[in-house]
Amino acid sequence: MKLTVLSNEVEVVENTASGWDTGSCGQFTEEDLKVRIKKGINKQVKNLTILHEMQHAADFLLSLGLSEKQVQQIALFWFSFIRENPDFIKDIQDDT
Numbered sequence: 001m002k003l004t005v006l007s008n009e010v011e012v013v014e015n016t017a018s019g020w021d022t023g024s025c026g027q028f029t030e031e032d033l034k035v036r037i038k039k040g041i042n043k044q045v046k047n048l049t050i051l052h053e054m055q056h057a058a059d060f061l062l063s064l065g066l067s068e069k070q071v072q073q074i075a076l077f078w079f080s081f082i083r084e085n086p087d088f089i090k091d092i093q094d095d096t
């Protein structure tokens, strides 16, 4: 997965468990603009983690100044919205 924000490319990659040194399931690094997701975790935990870490990326690239709690709450907000409205993503992708 990739997203271009203000000419910067954020990339989501899976990391092998052996190289994982944090207690969380994901991390965003400002140096290389990569979101790393722990490999082998539950699908929905993975999806929420991707939203959470992408929110960290948005916070950094857009200089929003969000707290960790705000990042988590916004990620949960969009996770719930997307789960309850599965056709919304398809509608966004449909240009007809």
Ligand SMILES: [Zn+2]
Pocket (backbone or CB within 6 Å): 052, 056, 068, 071
């Ligand atoms: Zn976080």
